[in-house]
Amino acid sequence: MVRAILGRALSSLLVVAGSSLLVFVIMYLLPGDPVDSLIDPSSATPEQIASLRHQLGVDRPLYVQLADYFGKLLQGDFGKSLLNSEPVLPKIVEHFPATLALAAASALLSVVAGVLLAVLSAVHRNRWIDVVARIVGLLGISMPTFWSGILLLLIFSVHLGWLPAMGSDGWRTLVLPAATLGLIGAGFIVRMVRNSMLEVVNEHFIVTLRSKGLSERSVMYRHALRNALIPAVTMIGMLVGEMLAGAVVIETVFSRQGIGRIVADAILAKDLPVVQGVIVFSAIVYVLVNLLVDISYSYIDPRVRRAA
Amino acid sequence: MRRRNSYSGAATLLLAVALVLSACAGGGNNGSGGNNNGASGGEAEASSAAPSAGQASAETPVQGGELTYALATSPDTLDPGRSGLAVASRVYRTIFDNLVVKDENNEIKPWLATEWTVSDDGLSYTFKLRQDVKFQDDTPFNAEAVKFTFDRILDPSTAAGNSAAALSPYTSSEIIDDYTIKLNLASPSRAFLVNLTQSTLAIVSPTAAKKYGDQFGKNPVGTGPFRFVKWEENAEIAVERNPDYHWGPETVSNQGPAYLDKITFKIVPEEATRIGSVQSKQVLAAETVPPQNIVALKSDPNFQLLQADTGGLPYTLFINQNKEPWNELKARQALQYGVDVGTIVKTLYLGTYQQAWSALTPGIFGYDASLENSVQPDAAKAGQLLDELGWTVGADGIREKDGKKLTLHYVDGSPNREKRNDIAVIVQQQLKKIGIQVDVEITKDVLTKVFKNDDYDIYGNSQVNVDPNALYQFYHTAAPGALGNLAHVSDPQLDQWLEQGAVEKDEAKRAEIYKNVQQFIKDNVVILPIYVFPYTVAASNSVKGLAFDSVGYPQFGGVYIQK
Amino acid sequence: MRESATAKAVLQKRKWELPALRSSGRRFELSRLFVAGAVAVIAFIALCAIAPQWIAPYSPTEMLADSLMQAPSAAHPFGTDYFGRDVFSLVVYGSRDSLFIGLMSVVVGGLVGGTIGALSGYIGGWFDTILMRIIDTLMTIPGILLALAIAAAMGPSLTNIVLAVASSAIPGYARVMRGQTMSINGRPYITAARSIGVSRFGIFRRHVLPNSLSPLLVMATLGIGSSILAGSGLSFLGLGLLKEIPDWGTLLSQGRGYLTVAWWICTFPGLAITLLVLAVNILGDWLRDRLDPKRKEA
């Protein structure tokens, strides 16, 4: 077991390294030169441009840059922003908690709401509850987030005055953004768990359970749901990725701090070290979460535990 | 690593970068003085002739409390010497003071300087300083601090922004005694004293500036009514009352310590969220209210809407004369007749913005009011002018000449600040009616597109400024590497007027010169002026005493919150 | 036939407590109703895209300066926007680019991702290992960031948005296609083909590929929706298009500032997106149910 986890961790490390490599290469290949953003090309002399390129180190061959970047990365040095020479890592560390809080709250919300809706929907298949639950679920994945976010904001903040419209201090400011993002997650979960419930309900052992005289409640909640949730657990990893991505938009809408906004801005400014840093960082988070999911999966599902 | 020689143009670039990177405020931006183009998020500052639309209060101010104030964009840095953004000024104005201040009547009044004299040749200014002032870090304010502040702007390693342009043609300081200083200029300038009122030339604490170096923008220390507390990137900036303050200028209602304990500036770029946070009372005030909300908020008894006109160069569309056929006057005139600016302004700004008629805004010295209503849209005339040039209407309604379609490449920046993208949309439709196909390109990378590649037929820009001398940069034949002249206009007569205007001592003559300039610009259709931007603040009724200075920046010292 | 009348009566009386997961035949076929509705929506939107001039009452570019931000009325069923354009006509015309973004991203992403996945799954071995590591790696980069980076680098154009959205979807398609290819490759009829002596490529082309496509098809259907959403997200982040006839995402993104004063300007484009994505999702779900042998009802 420990060995299996170690193995996973090792391959995860490779994936992280790979993703940073990939980003490096993509950003390298994309048109545009970070120097453009720093210097006025129409007035600068070629020497000035060359010297700036040299100072930034972008004049070296790709492999040298790569080696340099990874060498520093291994020492925990994420480099400095090209634009304001702020060190990248502290910047990420400063902004990550807000994004994490958002992602975690939305994931929690989507799991709770999603599972609830899915169960209602599956248990009352083809009844009106099913219809409502499915539509709610589908709406979650059918609405552009910035729109649903603004709608929620107008309703709950401006109109009803229940919750703050923006900011990233305190749980109250978390509610609306998390609800907006959670709606998406809930949509995915409803679909997944409902399908998986319907599949489980067709399994033979459900007939056995009924033939034992168990109440429908036990059959559905103690047995069917638990089985149906197992595949849904794998979704949590995916969900966290989804939430991190959603943060890019949501953080802007609700004026929250977070790495989503930082990376969006950095991409637009071709601030490579910042983009790199955030992506490597989020890749690490993604991989960690998935590793955790895999490990917990084997605890939840006895079949997997045996195979491991 | 970042050193700039050419002060005239580079700031533009940096402003663009700063906006693009609005999330990454801080001390990184290099550059020096100059203009503000549309790519940036706020107005570059300068002084303004327009009087503030402040709010006089008869009631007794309430001591204490916190004002929350939503900003539309994030400041780039709080270092006056380096900032390029108006939004930054609005924040650091609370922390810093200037030597002098300009009142509603364009008169220069004392602030940190008590009196001043100008040498006869106009090449040096001598200031007497207040002796009872100290910085928030307890550094004493004296001639040394003034010298340090201005020399620091000249120092290339500071990577000064707009401040360098404002300071020009300053060369050096002489400390006469602890509280007397003489500033030397390279050439006489009619604008220098006025420019000293600009927030970019605020006096900084030498101790702190040396200590923090390029991180001073994140740890600003001045003599202002508030002192810096914290800056959480993308979230908020907090300042608290400076209890020792008692040197406010006569232009503000409260010269003593501020009434407020604290101001928290929240950074809320999304319009709906910003307005929503005022409406939900999460913040007490929010700046830059979109026109449609202005209309709605004005009728809401729970809120007040404060408005201050900004002055300088209005938002104008520059027609690139390097491009055919726009190098021909008739073609530009066709645009002038074809674009119905009145409708545009009415449609988009719902009566909250003024239509611009000249290269200058109304409040500015030398503004030529006779130009107002001098241009009326006339599609038929436009068509006729184009016909004369040989552009005939083709089968698809677009004019052609020699098999070439008449197209106009309209470049605008993103995001859609002040609905400028929407202007493009309307212009596109209006010009389609006279047979011009407008290709609108919205780009984040204005820098490359417009300034580097010169790849546009029309590009819009504006600048908040005080003195008509601002026209120089935009309409004088461009020096190599200078970037302001977006229209690429080059006319000896125009150049001469602009040079004269910079030094002319006679007010009346000077006004006449600038009227000629404006007339020329209009007659030659160098630009299409569109609108004058008003700075707007929506606030709860409990916010009292919020006034604006001559530039349209809010003054927080007199603000209090009524319980 | 003698029916036990009492038993029947009892059964009917107790209907309410009959277990919930029974699917009674008397249930009105909701899912079918859903699908019919979805197909109708998609068909209508497709019609809008193909022949907007038949449906839209006004030109989408016509600006009626005297009727700005008019609430929905008989003359303007969806009201007018801040330019004085008829929102209904805008929505009708805007369907074209929205559908284009949705469809083309799916086609491009599906083709590339599908090819990678199919080859990886079928060839297997180190080839698979390497490709899948790359895909795993791509998966760790949030799609929107990839799209953002590509869109930012290449500038806003319809093609670039399609490319950006498509490339962020590639890993998903590759994964699914690979899984399906491997699953199909283990089917007895593949062994049968091998035992007959069909060549490796022949098996791939004739058996594996055709049988592996259905999950990809399902995913692609669902992907149309998410592509449109991703496109509108880019537009929100300022990388959208400014065309004479804006797509729905742009309409929505640009109209969002007017939500409190003229709700109809962005509500209708928003509803159009939601409706289309909803319809496409319903269709996708239905397709999956139809194509997944496990889920087929006996």
Place this chain on the structure above:
Amino acid sequence: MERLLEINDLSVDFHTRRGLLRALSEVSLTIRRGETVCLVGESGSGKTITSKAVMRLLDYENGRIAGGRIRLDGLDLTALSQNELRSLRGKKMAMVFQEPMAAFDPVYTIGYQLVETIRRHETRSKKEAWEHAVSLLARVGIPEPRIRMKQYPGELSGGMLQRAMIALALSCGPELLIADEPTTALDVTIQAQILQLLQELKEEFRMSILLITHDLGIAAEIADRVVVLYAGRVAEQAPAAELFARPHHPYTRGLLDSVAALDTEKGEKLRSIAGSIPSLSALPDGCLFHPRCPFASDKCRNEAPPLISRNGRAAACWHTDKLLTATNAEKGSARQEIELLSEKLILAEKNPSASPFESPEASPDLFQVSGLRKFYRLKGSLPGRARAHIRAVDDVSFAIRRGETFGLVGESGSGKSTLGRVLLQLEKATAGRIRFGDRELTGLRGAALREVRKDMQMIFQDPYGSLDPRWNVGDIIGEPLRVHERLTASEKKERVARLLESVGLDASYANRYPHEFSGGQRQRIGIARAIALSPKFVLADEAVSALDVSVQAQVVNLLQELQEKLGLTYLFIAHGLQVVRHLSDRIGVMYLGKLVEIAPSRELFLRPAHPYTKALIASIPSADIGAKRERIALQGEIPSPARPPSGCRFHTRCPLATARCKEEEPELRTIGSEHVAACHYPL
């Protein structure tokens, strides 16, 4: 005896997409206390629906009792609410299902699921319930029950799970036990164990058993009475002995023939039932069986026969009398045949060299296999360590002669299918040599290998999975032709038509798709594809196992017919020993990757030399009612091929094993003519 369960005129409807379907029509049956009743029928006959109707589980599956009554101990089950039923299920009536692997919730321990049931019905403390469960597991013969309690279903073998399932069913002392195909998914050896257990438990718990099976052998073995269902109606019901001795319905008769006949001579044509079971949505008029009935008359076609009782038994047939006369006549001749056969055997024993059977000795070997091994690496084994392998085929040597049918039997996990696939080079051998004709196969690759494939073809177990669902029948059958021969479209069409006809299908079927066909028809399509290139050799891997009894016989006949016509050589792999015996000239028995015995078919069945072979044979339930013999039920289960026992691999289960067996691996030794076995102490 008192009646425990009474079903009267039960009709069941199902809601489907195409509307209401009547799945069960006027079924009546009774079970007395202590009685075992078998419900027999092929798939689709309504056996399982009947059992679910009794449990009222139908309500959960689109089903509806449309008429009739079910009384359990006087209680009308059709009138009870689900709540009331819940207190009966598991308590008064309990059920055992076909697939033990799927019948347990995989995420809870066995113990949890047992205790859950006990505490649902009885007020016991958790501890008491736990102890009770342990004793139940012990009773059903599960070793180390305390450990098993804490294990998850996936950790137990199928046989163990079925025992646990039985324990679960017994946990609250039910009066009626419904067992739905309880042994179908299990190996014959385990099947025998389970059946024996059921019988014991019936006595001990004084239960009645309703046993549902398609296997007449099982019915013959344990039933007191048998009810035969056909297409949702009772065709016949009678005390077991009487039913097997004198079936009153042609369908029963047909079933008996299809099975019993498997004991007959190789080459003999089986008496199968023509056609296949009708689908519920397209039932014929009149007697449902008439399209397949040799006695069918116009009356049968128009009028459904009622179930007529006579002498304590009942049948629904207009022509019972005709049938009885015909049977009597045949019985005589059959007995003569058997006598003849035994005479021959006696002769053979006396004079082994002069075998009375035409020996295929003269024909040369088509396949020569020597030292063949196929190992699979276990997943998850880490590099650096000695790798764990599954030894699926371990040092196997034998030969298949030209023109013969070589049968291969063994329990699941014995490696027989792997052996077949390796022979056909569908998987690469780990070691060893395979000669096919005059070619060495193990080294062949690419085009050369594809060329050889023309001569060796395969018929698959799963008639559903082995046909590409997207191809029409013509393309499926034409695929080998397309690959290996250059034919014009019309030539190909012609060939396909001929192939279809040769497997007994209509040439017009070429344009249809696999899903439009029944299992038997699909298997015919598979056969047509296999013979399309006129191969020399055909591997039939469990080719009839998935088919209904009546259809099995048809396919077996077809295979034999084709062998004669085309001179094919077969390797016939099956776990059903009867079919293998009927088809094969020689049979090999595999156990844990080893061939333990090879002998001519009849010889093997009459004089098995290996104890394993003997146990296998003894496990076969026989439809012959007189054959209720004492069995050497094979104890235990087949060990994992990843860790095979030392010495003789069978020693762990062998009743005769000695210390030597534990240490020394027996070689294949000649026992008699053509007969080799790997046993230190051959029988």
